[in-house]
Amino acid sequence: xxxxxxxxxxxxxxxxxxxxxxxxxxxxxxxxxxxxxxxxxxxxxxxxxxxxxxxxxxxxxxxxxxxxxxxxxxxxxxxxxxxxxxxxxxxxxxxxxxxxxxxxxxxxxxxxxxxxxxxxxxxxxxxxxxxxxxxxxxxxxxxxxxxxxxxx
Amino acid sequence: xxxxxxxxxxxxxxxxxxxxxxxxxxxxxxxxxxxxxxxxxxxxxxxxxxxxxxxxxxxxxxxxxxxxxxxxxxxxxxxxxxxxxxxxxxxxxxxxxxxxxxxxxxxxxxxxxxxxxxxxxxxxxxxxxxxxxxxxxxxxxxxxxxxxxxxxxxxxxxxxxxxxxxxxxxxxxxxxxxxxxxxxxxxxxxxxxxxxxxxxxxxxxxxxxxxxxxxxxxxxxxxxxxxxxxxxxxxxxxxxxxxxxxxxxxxxxxxxxxxxxxxxxxxxxxxxxxxxxxxxxxxxxxxxxxxxxxxxxxxxxxxxxxxxxxxxxxxxxxxxxxxxxxxxxxxxxxxxxxxxxxxxxxxxxxxxxxxxxxxxxxxxxxxxxxxx
Ligand code: SF4
Ligand code: SF4
Numbered sequence: 001x002x003x004x005x006x007x008x009x010x011x012x013x014x015x016x017x018x019x020x021x022x023x024x025x026x027x028x029x030x031x032x033x034x035x036x037x038x039x040x041x042x043x044x045x046x047x048x049x050x051x052x053x054x055x056x057x058x059x060x061x062x063x064x065x066x067x068x069x070x071x072x073x074x075x076x077x078x079x080x081x082x083x084x085x086x087x088x089x090x091x092x093x094x095x096x097x098x099x100x101x102x103x104x105x106x107x108x109x110x111x112x113x114x115x116x117x118x119x120x121x122x123x124x125x126x127x128x129x130x131x132x133x134x135x136x137x138x139x140x141x142x143x144x145x146x147x148x149x150x151x152x
Numbered sequence: 153x154x155x156x157x158x159x160x161x162x163x164x165x166x167x168x169x170x171x172x173x174x175x176x177x178x179x180x181x182x183x184x185x186x187x188x189x190x191x192x193x194x195x196x197x198x199x200x201x202x203x204x205x206x207x208x209x210x211x212x213x214x215x216x217x218x219x220x221x222x223x224x225x226x227x228x229x230x231x232x233x234x235x236x237x238x239x240x241x242x243x244x245x246x247x248x249x250x251x252x253x254x255x256x257x258x259x260x261x262x263x264x265x266x267x268x269x270x271x272x273x274x275x276x277x278x279x280x281x282x283x284x285x286x287x288x289x290x291x292x293x294x295x296x297x298x299x300x301x302x303x304x305x306x307x308x309x310x311x312x313x314x315x316x317x318x319x320x321x322x323x324x325x326x327x328x329x330x331x332x333x334x335x336x337x338x339x340x341x342x343x344x345x346x347x348x349x350x351x352x353x354x355x356x357x358x359x360x361x362x363x364x365x366x367x368x369x370x371x372x373x374x375x376x377x378x379x380x381x382x383x384x385x386x387x388x389x390x391x392x393x394x395x396x397x398x399x400x401x402x403x404x405x406x407x408x409x410x411x412x413x414x415x416x417x418x419x420x421x422x423x424x425x426x427x428x429x430x431x432x433x434x435x436x437x438x439x440x441x442x443x444x445x446x447x448x449x450x451x452x453x454x455x456x457x458x459x460x461x462x463x464x465x466x467x468x469x470x471x472x473x474x475x476x477x478x479x480x481x482x483x484x485x486x487x488x489x490x491x492x493x494x495x496x497x498x499x500x501x502x503x504x505x506x507x508x509x510x511x512x513x514x515x516x517x518x519x520x521x522x523x524x
Binding site: 007010011014015017018021022025031043044045046047071072073109110111112113116125 | 212218219220283290297301302303304305308313319342345346347349350
């Protein structure tokens, strides 16, 4: 019998303590961000999908070596290059120029191996996170086109 | 608490919990044969999110397998990636710089606290209390922000590399971690008063679902489940790896074997993790975060390698059989919740269904990690 009453006493006390905590929380400032009306700044290292980096002339830094493609665990990168003749110091030389760089973001795991394996510093992560869509095609990015659009 | 069951086959019925049920925290299905409110027999059905992670380990290079490990247990992913890189480093004989190992330990412990916090919130919500989940998530958010700032991801980290880290931590991270520790300690006190002291909570867990040490051994249960049954086993202490021997921390063990004991183990573990983080930040040496010389493609010598680590849910083991190629010949992942979950069938015989769901919460199941 004694246990019964002490339970009631202890129980009510514990409930009051609990309620005083939730009551105090009630008056604390709100920490929720009202997305999409408010947004947060992404941290510097945030990994969005990858993006090509341009050099001073606005051309991609990429030399089409294909290291990123080989390193990618999920096979999301496909790139092609054409070789063009360019004149360097009066001599005609052949040079590989990137002609296509497609990213299939549906498969990307954002592991960062492509960025890490690029010896020419030609890739970076974007800060893009608003990518929701119901169509698969929206996640196939033509990175060369995106680069041109950014330059324009 | 077992109830007297008089089985009348004509009066039992089959209850299907899951695969889509909030109490199973994922796509786990439990077939329960019920006699009224009592469970006669339960059978867990697995495999709804099987993704062939072990097979994937065999057909891609070791480096390409890195992102997979964080997809096992999405709440405490860093512990799993830690096990993987340690296994490869030991097999390939790569010496990791000390700073890198310290940062690994700090981030793993932060991740453990985040994982336990989420478990705490979800567990109390299973029992009908909603506010603690919100408070826990608010604290967890601080950890995720910190980890995002260094790793670039919030859940599925791919941060460790063979021989080091992807990138170094900055002063902001160290400051934020130092600020977080006292904040978390205050929160732990709050949780203690709000939840642990609550009489409804105690009465619902005390003496419920006893899991004997014997049963833990039988099923190979590890982590907080085993430690709540009086088994003092923690891979960080028993088979020390990384820089854990340098830290002074305790392994909380409770002997009550009930759901409340498992709860207490995890709550105490958070405090121990904070202690490790505190010491880690203090001792953090300067230096490189990546070995200087490292083979471009990692090939392991022919052999059989195993590495166990203590993750938030128990002992995670990775076994790699190498035939000298750049990918594994066979790769086996021993996931802790897989073993912990198998207790469920035996332990919940004769239990009330509400108790069984509270018991399931106390096991801290993460289904993608069971199914792999
Ligand atoms: S590794 Fe760099 S330079 Fe080579 S193809 Fe990829 S982006 Fe271009
Ligand atoms: S981040 Fe990883 S998965 Fe994504 S494209 Fe780069 S290498 Fe492939």
